Amino acid sequence: MEKDIAINGDNAIALAWKQMDPDVCAAYPITPQTIIVERFSDYVADGEVHTEFVCTESEHSALTLCIAAASAGARTVTATASVGLAHMWEMLGAASGMRVPLTMAVANRALSAPINIHCDHGDAMASRDTGWIIIFAENVQEAYDNAIIAPKIAEHKDVQLPMMTCLDGFILTHAIERMTPIADADVKKFVGEYDPVHPLLDHKNPVTHGAMDGHEYYFEHRFQMQRAMENALKVAEDVFKDFEKISGRRYHALEQYKCDDAEFVAVCLGSTFGTLKETVDQLRNEGHKIGVMMPRLLRPLPFEAIAKAVSGKKGVIVFDKFMTLGGFAPLFEDISVSAGSLDKIPKLYSFVYGLGGRDAKVDDMRGALLEVIGGNAKRINYLGVKL
Amino acid sequence: MKSLKEYTDSPTRITSGHRLCAGCGEGIISRMALMATDKPVVVSCATGCFEVSTTIYPYTAWNVSWIHTAFGNAAATCAGTEAAYNALRRSGKITEETRFVAFGGDGGTYDIGFQALSGAFERGHRIMYVCMNNEAYMNTGIQRSSATGIGASTTTSPAGSVVPGKVGYPKDLTLIIANHNIPYAAQVSPHNWRDLIAKCEKGYEANGPSFINAIAPCPRGWRTEAADTLDLAKLAVETCVWPLYEFENGEYRLTAESAKIAEGKINKKPLTDWFNAQGRFRHLAGEKWAPLIKKAQADIDAKWEMLQKLCEL
Numbered sequence: 153m154e155k156d157i158a159i160n161g162d163n164a165i166a167l168a169w170k171q172m173d174p175d176v177c178a179a180y181p182i183t184p185q186t187i188i189v190e191r192f193s194d195y196v197a198d199g200e201v202h203t204e205f206v207c208t209e210s211e212h213s214a215l216t217l218c219i220a221a222a223s224a225g226a227r228t229v230t231a232t233a234s235v236g237l238a239h240m241w242e243m244l245g246a247a248s249g250m251r252v253p254l255t256m257a258v259a260n261r262a263l264s265a266p267i268n269i270h271c272d273h274g275d276a277m278a279s280r281d282t283g284w285i286i287i288f289a290e291n292v293q294e295a296y297d298n299a300i301i302a303p304k305i306a307e308h309k310d311v312q313l314p315m316m317t318c319l320d321g322f323i324l325t326h327a328i329e330r331m332t333p334i335a336d337a338d339v340k341k342f343v344g345e346y347d348p349v350h351p352l353l354d355h356k357n358p359v360t361h362g363a364m365d366g367h368e369y370y371f372e373h374r375f376q377m378q379r380a381m382e383n384a385l386k387v388a389e390d391v392f393k394d395f396e397k398i399s400g401r402r403y404h405a406l407e408q409y410k411c412d413d414a415e416f417v418a419v420c421l422g423s424t425f426g427t428l429k430e431t432v433d434q435l436r437n438e439g440h441k442i443g444v445m446m447p448r449l450l451r452p453l454p455f456e457a458i459a460k461a462v463s464g465k466k467g468v469i470v471f472d473k474f475m476t477l478g479g480f481a482p483l484f485e486d487i488s489v490s491a492g493s494l495d496k497i498p499k500l501y502s503f504v505y506g507l508g509g510r511d512a513k514v515d516d517m518r519g520a521l522l523e524v525i526g527g528n529a530k531r532i533n534y535l536g537v538k539l
Numbered sequence: 540m541k542s543l544k545e546y547t548d549s550p551t552r553i554t555s556g557h558r559l560c561a562g563c564g565e566g567i568i569s570r571m572a573l574m575a576t577d578k579p580v581v582v583s584c585a586t587g588c589f590e591v592s593t594t595i596y597p598y599t600a601w602n603v604s605w606i607h608t609a610f611g612n613a614a615a616t617c618a619g620t621e622a623a624y625n626a627l628r629r630s631g632k633i634t635e636e637t638r639f640v641a642f643g644g645d646g647g648t649y650d651i652g653f654q655a656l657s658g659a660f661e662r663g664h665r666i667m668y669v670c671m672n673n674e675a676y677m678n679t680g681i682q683r684s685s686a687t688g689i690g691a692s693t694t695t696s697p698a699g700s701v702v703p704g705k706v707g708y709p710k711d712l713t714l715i716i717a718n719h720n721i722p723y724a725a726q727v728s729p730h731n732w733r734d735l736i737a738k739c740e741k742g743y744e745a746n747g748p749s750f751i752n753a754i755a756p757c758p759r760g761w762r763t764e765a766a767d768t769l770d771l772a773k774l775a776v777e778t779c780v781w782p783l784y785e786f787e788n789g790e791y792r793l794t795a796e797s798a799k800i801a802e803g804k805i806n807k808k809p810l811t812d813w814f815n816a817q818g819r820f821r822h823l824a825g826e827k828w829a830p831l832i833k834k835a836q837a838d839i840d841a842k843w844e845m846l847q848k849l850c851e852l
Contacts, residue, residue, distance in 0.1 A: 175626035178619065204626035206618065209658030213615035216655070219608050220619025224581065225633075226626050246608045352604040352620055353633055355579040362607035363594040 154333045161295045161324035162187030164331060165231065165257045165317075168299035169203075170195045171339035175226035175346065178206040178217035182236040183269045184321040185259035189231060211236040215243040218254045223361045225351030227303065227343075228254040233321060234261035237275040241282070247314040248283025248377060250362055251349070253306035254314050256284075257299060260422065260473075261321040262508045270509020271321040273421060273473040276450070277482045283377055285315040285384050286450040290407075290425040292329040295319035297401060300334065303343050304391045310383040312349060318450075320423040322509065338398045385452045405454035410436065411443035411461055416525060418444040419487050420471040424505075424512065428471070431517040440525055447486070455490040462491050465498040469524050471517075471535075475504045480532075505535035512536065540737055546574045550602070552582075557600035558592035562765025564755030564772065565589045565671045567729040569642055572669050572751065575739035579603070580638045581620045585613035585647030588678040589671065611651035614659035617641035617666045638743045639665065644755075645672040645686035649712050660719040660748040667742040667749045670712070673757035681760040685710045688780065689835050690828070691819045693760070698822035703831055708838065716750040717786040723749040725785035725794075729756075730773040734795040738785055754781040762818020771816060777805070778813045779843040784850065791849040801847050810836045 159167065165188045169177065181189045189207070196205040204226075208214040211232050222228040232240060237258055247254060263274040276286060285305060289295040298317040306315040319325060334342075350359045365373060385405060392403040409429050411417050418428050428444040435442050445461055447454055462468045468491065472481030480488070484502035491497050503520050506512040516536055523529040552573040559566045565588060573580065584590040584607045593600040594607065608616045621639045628634070643652055648670040656668060675693045676682040683696035687705045692698035696705040717724040723745040725738040735753070742749035754775045756768040763771055775781035776796045783797040792798075799805045811832065814820040823832060 175630070176619070176622045178622065202626065202629050204622045204629070206622050206662065208615065209654060209661070213612060213618075213655045213658055216608055216612040216615035217619035217622060220583065220606055220616040221623040221626075223606055224620040224623035224627075226623035228623075242609055243612075250608065352581050352606055353624060353627065353637065355604065355635065355637070358602060358604045360594050360599040360601050360605045363596040363599060364591050365596050369596050 154335055156330050156332050158328050159292060159331050160187065160326050160328045161292045161319045162259065162326065163191050164292050164296035165299050165319070166191035166195065167333065168296050168339070169229055170201055171334070171336050172300065172303070172343050173201045173340070174203055174229045176204045176206070176218065176221035176228045177230060178208055178214045178221065179230045180208050180211045180214045180232070180236060182211070182233045184261060184325040185231045185233040185236070185257065187325065188257060211239040212243060215240040215247065219243060219247050219250060219252050222252045222254045222348070223250065223352055225348040225353045227346035229256070230254065231257035231259070233259040234275045235264055237279055238263060241279065244279055244282035244284060246362070249373070251312040252314055253303070253312050255299070255302040255306055256314065256316045258316045258318045259321045259325045260318050268508040269321070271323050271473070272507050272509065276316070276318050277474045279316070280451060280482065283313060283381070284451065285313055285381070286318060287315065288318045288421045288446065288448055288450060289324060290423060290446065292324055292327070293331045295324055296331060296333070297395065297399060297403070300339055300342060301391055301395050304394070305384060305388050307346065308387045311380050311387050313377065313380050313384060318422065323423045334398055342395070342398050381452045385449070385454060388449060403448060405449045406445060406447050406457040406461060408445045408461055409443055411445055413441060414443035415441040415466040416469065416521070417462055417465050418442070418469045418471065418521060419483065420444065420446055421450065421473070421483060424471060424473070427512065427514055428517055431514050431521060434514065434518060435521060442521060442525070453486055453490070455486070458487060458490040459493050462487070462498055463494050467499045467501060467524050469501045469503060469521060471503045471505055473506045475507060501529050501531060501533065503533045503535045510536060540733070540740070543732065546736060549574050549577070552580070552601070552603045553593065554600045554602060558595065559588065560759060560765070562756070562758040562768045563588070564673065564729050564753070564757065564768055568669070568671050568735070568753045568755055571729070571732055571735050572640065572739045575736045576638050576743040578636050578638045578743070580640055581606070583607070583613050583617035583620060583639070583641040585643035585652055586610035587644040587647050589642055589644065591678060610647055612655045613641040613643040613647055613652055614656040614666070614668055617668065618659040618662070618664040621664045621666050638667070640667045640669060642669050642671060644678070645670060645674060645684045646676045649686045649710050650684050656716070657719065660716060660721055660750070663747050665747055667739070667751065669751045669753060671753050671755040673755040673760060674709070675760050677757045677760045686712070690814065690823050690831060692822055693819070703828045704819070704822065713750065713752045719748070721749065722747045723785070723787055725751055726781060726783055727751055727753045728772040728776050728781060728783060729753065730769040730776070731783065731795050734783055741785070741787065760819065762821070763816065774808065774813055774816060777808045778810055779807055779839055780810070780813050782843065782846055784846065791846070791852065793847070793850050810839055
């Protein structure tokens with residue numbers, strides 16, 4: 153086992169990349185992802201990786217380069233945030249539709265306008281339906297681990313889809329935490345050699361990538377992606393098991409904390425999982441039977457596991473760091489629809505919180521949960537908004 | 540340079556059976572551009588006529604590796620394939636020398652793909668970008684672009700009772716791209732195979748980014764006969780609407796017919812020949828727009844003078 157280090161989330165991603173030594177990295181710096189690109193540039197400048205590093209003139213070109221490089225036969229990584237991810241949006245669909253298994257770290261940050269550099273999940277949520285596998289991290293350790301896990305899931309022959317690994321902007325990207333790295337050799341062995349499907353640089357077997365579909369084929373090609381996404385759920389669980397062997401850390405598509413005997417269950421994504429675990433501990437000490445869960449995978453959504461986990465609960469309280477204007481908050485919607493398969497659907501509560509980096513501390517979450525337990529919460533709530 | 544027979548005997552990289560219109564300049568230009576190297580190529584394409592007409596699933600007209608990702612990013616796509624090549628060569632996974640070429644129309648090059656092109660050329664990727672300029676968005680039904688000539692009637696710059704078609708001149712993209720400190724840039728025309736292939740050969744072998752800008756007559760958009768494509772391309776050169784020249788390691792040089800016009804060996808034709816030959820300029824006939832034609836001729840003369848001076852530097 154390697155010695156623990158103190159490191160922030162961005163540097164941890166760059167460290168994971170250095171250990172993986174990908175073939176190509178094309179990226180455009182944007183707050184709060186910038187440190188990833190800066191630190192990786194250092195590794196390139198000092199010859200610590202063999203990577204072809206391309207600092208592009210925009211995020212659209214960054215993701216384009218990655219798609220083309222991966223199609224040519226290179227293991228490829230990139231990173232972005234917020235409006236950078238929005239600027240990539242056209243190419244997000246191209247990456248998944250062309251079945252390119254590249255991986256991308258997303259330092260979650262609010263979308264404009266008003267322009268705001270702080271954390272919420274607007275960027276990831278706006279990309280939810282682009283055919284990418286989306287995984288979240290609770291802390292710096294998980295952000296690092298996810299960067300190593302991602303290519304194993306994305307590149308699996310039953311999957312072949314791009315994957316974004318989300319980490320909360322500033323809360324994880326810039327905060328220094330204690331982390332246990334994995335030995336270089338173990339990382340290398342775990343991710344293995346990239347085995348591309350139909351690479352462009354195989355001149356003996358020329359292929360056409362990105363052809364045009366009419367209505368005779370488009371539906372079928374999209375359906376193949378749906379099957380691949382379904383496969384990704386099983387592949388992810390297998391990869392999580394393998395990852396435990398080199399890390400001692402066991403992850404699940406749906407993470408649960410004290411949910412088994414709970415009457416109430418909170419649901420969230422990202423670093424708030426840690427805040428809510430602490431809140432749950434406090435409330436349990438006071439005699440409340442409550443737990444918390446996090447769908448580590450937002451896509452593919454482990455909806456069967458979610459339904460099972462919320463079955464028989466008195467109330468399910470979903471915390472969303474994003475607001476769908478004129479609709480339901482996205483995680484609330486996912487959890488509600490998952491619970492919809494149950495004969496008896498628990499009461500579901502939506503709490504939108506923390507937009508644009510607004511702090512949500514244990515006391516804030518505690519207040520929200522006690523409102524639900526006490527029967528005073530509305531169905532839709534906006535935690536801490538000043539009216 | 541090889542003989543014409545040797546070129547035509549070279550392996551077919553883009554096959555017949557594609558869905559380009561009869562008389563389209565793009566099939567002719569691309570085929571010649573692909574003959575200009577014996578090394579394996581990876582081809583990138585912007586969205587547009589050329590892309591949709593050569594890769595309608597489950598068919599493909601391509602016998603070489605080919606990729607399309609979107610409209611405004613052919614240069615970035617091509618740069619990505621080159622980046623992979625550099626990395627895989629470095630790690631010893633591939634050894635075969637490869638050339639990287641991108642094809643885009645004027646929409647994908649002058650307009651929506653301009654930023655990606657400029658970025659890729661500033662970074663110095665060793666790619667050759669071929670713009671097949673048919674002077675409008677022909678794939679979507681003849682909408683104006685920043686390469687559309689003054690006075691041309693398109694579906695978004697229609698000739699009306701008060702507007703004479705496209706207002707303003709095309710962007711001079713070849714000069715703009717040459718000013719990226721790249722080793723090679725050139726304008727070509729499909730009517731002169733020797734000039735076109737020779738320039739593409741230089742482009743492939745340039746030690747850095749190279750840019751080939753080709754005039755690509757479009758019978759549908761120009762309102763001309765399919766059989767007249769090469770004559771029209773030649774006329775673009777003879778009227779100095781599309782001078783043939785190259786920019787090589789910092790020096791500009793006129794070539795082919797354009798060099799002969801500068802030397803006084805052949806006469807420069809009037810712009811009215813260019814206007815009168817195409818239906819998209821039909822509305823310019825008569826007295827109403829005579830001042831516009833006069834001004835356009837004066838401006839094209841001035842641009843031609845400037846280009847000759849650049850070549851004398």
